[in-house]
Structure formats: structure tokens, C-alpha cells
Amino acid sequence: MTSHSVPSPTPTAASVAGSVLDGDPRVLIPLPEAAERLGISRWQAYKLARSGRLPTTRLGARDLHVPTAVLRRIEQEGLPPVPEGGEVA
Numbered sequence: 001m002t003s004h005s006v007p008s009p010t011p012t013a014a015s016v017a018g019s020v021l022d023g024d025p026r027v028l029i030p031l032p033e034a035a036e037r038l039g040i041s042r043w044q045a046y047k048l049a050r051s052g053r054l055p056t057t058r059l060g061a062r063d064l065h066v067p068t069a070v071l072r073r074i075e076q077e078g079l080p081p082v083p084e085g086g087e088v089a
Contacts, residue, residue, distance in 0.1 A: 026068060027067065027068055028059070028067055028068065029066050029067075029068060030063065030064075030065055031045050031046065031049060031056060031066055032045070034065075034066040034071055037071060046064075049064055049066075053079050053080050053082070054066060054079070055067065055070050
């Protein structure tokens with residue numbers, strides 16, 4: 001019998017080298033889940049989306065999703081800078 005290791009759902013200090021998105025085949029991640037993966041609150045994620053710093057796409061009438069490519073870029077480079085004119089209140 002072969003034993004398979006199950007990856008931890010949350011990144012640990014030992015797994016810093018990999019992406020939190022490794023193995024996820026989706027192109028779009030729901031905004032609440034993206035917030036969790038980025039380690040920020042839902043409120044902060046919606047605020048960043050409203051300001052344009054966290055690009056999103058709308059599926060249906062209300063559901064915001066973040067492209068996986070955007071999450072990978074944020075992991076590598078961090079959030080984009082605050083646009084001129086400051087944050088949207």
C-alpha cells in the first residue's frame with residue numbers, strides 16, 4: 001500500500017517556496033477565497049477591489065472573482081501601488 005501525503009490547506013513557514021495556488025486548476029477565484037489566500041479580511045479585499053488595486057471580474061449579478069494570474073502576481077510582487085488621487089473611500 002502506498003501512502004500519500006496530503007498538503008496542508010494553509011501555508012507554513014516550511015512551504016514558503018510554493019504558491020498557495022499550486023495545483024488549483026481554476027482561472028478565477030471567488031473574492032472571499034482570494035482574501036483568505038492573501039491573508040487579508042474580506043472587507044479589505046472588497047475595498048482593494050473597489051479602489052482598483054485588486055483587479056476583479058463579475059460573474060452573474062453580484063459575484064466578484066479574482067483572476068488566478070493576478071493572485072500569482074500579487075504573491076510575487078505584492079499589491080500594485082495606490083493610484084494617483086489616493087484610495088477610494
